[in-house]
Amino acid sequence: MNSKRRSRYFFRLKIFKISFAVIATSLFLVSCGNTKNAVYFNNPTSLAINNEIADLEPVIQSNDLLSIVVSSVNAEAADLFNLSRNNSDQSSLNSGNTFKVSGYLVDQDGFINFPILGKIKASGISKKTLRDEITSRLVSEKLLLDPIVEIRYLNYKVSILGEVKNPSVLNVPSEKISLLEALGMAGDITIYGRRDNVTLIREENGVRRIRKIDLTSNEIFSSRYYYLQSNDIVYVQPNKAKVASSTGTKEWIPVVLSAISLAIIIAINVK
Structure with missing residues (x-):
C-alpha cells in the first residue's frame, strides 16, 4: 500500500x-429516554397506608362555598337556620345567564354569616370542628333541641395542568380524591411528562405551598399529599424530550x- x-x-x-x-x-x-422515569412505582411492594394520613380531613379556606343543613325534632324551628332559594347566593356564568347556589360563602376574613348565630369563624378548621361549633351554640343558646348539622362543600375542585392528556378543573362531589385518581380523570400523564417531579400547589392557612412529588416511588402511598384537597393545583412538568422538541x-x-x-x-x- x-x-x-x-x-x-x-x-x-x-x-x-x-x-x-x-x-x-x-x-x-x-x-x-430513561424507562425508569416513564413508569409509576418502580419497586412495587406490599404496603399498608396509615389511616391517620389517608383520612386527613382538609380544612376550610376562604372562598369555599359550604352547604349547611340543620334538622331537628322541631322541623319548623330548624328551617330558620336553612337557606331558602330566596336567600341563595346568585352567581353569573360566562354566557350572561345566572344561577342560584344555596350555600354559605366563606369570606376573605374566614367567616360565614349564619342565621341568628351571626358571624362564625370557618376558615382554618375542618368541617367536623365547624359542625360541632354550630351544634354546640344551637344547644347552649336553647335555639333547637337535639339539632343535627350536616356540612358539605359545594365547590370542591382540583386543577390538573401540564403534561396530561386532558388538562382540566375537576369537580369532586364526593369530597375525596387521590392524586392518582385525579391524574386518571385527566387522561393520565403523557409520555412526555415527568413522573418523578410532579408539582402540587396547596394553600394552607392562607399560605400557598409548593411540594414536589415522585410518582416513581412507593412513598406517595404514605404521603399526606396522597389525597388532594379542595383548590389543589397539580402541575406535571415536561421531560427533556418534550423541551427539546419544542x-x-x-x-x-x-x-x-x-x-x-x-x-x-x-x-x-x-x-
Whole structure:
C-alpha cells in the first residue's frame, strides 16, 4: 500500500469515526429516554397506608362555598337556620345567564354569616370542628333541641395542568380524591411528562405551598399529599424530550445526518 492509498484509507476511517459519533449522539438526543422515569412505582411492594394520613380531613379556606343543613325534632324551628332559594347566593356564568347556589360563602376574613348565630369563624378548621361549633351554640343558646348539622362543600375542585392528556378543573362531589385518581380523570400523564417531579400547589392557612412529588416511588402511598384537597393545583412538568422538541433541537438533526451522509459518499469516492 503506497502512501497515497494509505492516507486515503486513514482519511476514510477518520470520516467514519466522526460520522459514527455524531449519529450516535443524535440518536441519543432523539430517543434515549430513561424507562425508569416513564413508569409509576418502580419497586412495587406490599404496603399498608396509615389511616391517620389517608383520612386527613382538609380544612376550610376562604372562598369555599359550604352547604349547611340543620334538622331537628322541631322541623319548623330548624328551617330558620336553612337557606331558602330566596336567600341563595346568585352567581353569573360566562354566557350572561345566572344561577342560584344555596350555600354559605366563606369570606376573605374566614367567616360565614349564619342565621341568628351571626358571624362564625370557618376558615382554618375542618368541617367536623365547624359542625360541632354550630351544634354546640344551637344547644347552649336553647335555639333547637337535639339539632343535627350536616356540612358539605359545594365547590370542591382540583386543577390538573401540564403534561396530561386532558388538562382540566375537576369537580369532586364526593369530597375525596387521590392524586392518582385525579391524574386518571385527566387522561393520565403523557409520555412526555415527568413522573418523578410532579408539582402540587396547596394553600394552607392562607399560605400557598409548593411540594414536589415522585410518582416513581412507593412513598406517595404514605404521603399526606396522597389525597388532594379542595383548590389543589397539580402541575406535571415536561421531560427533556418534550423541551427539546419544542425548542427546535430536533430540527437540525436531519440536516446534520444528511451532511454526514454526503461527506461519507464523497470520501468513499475520492480517488
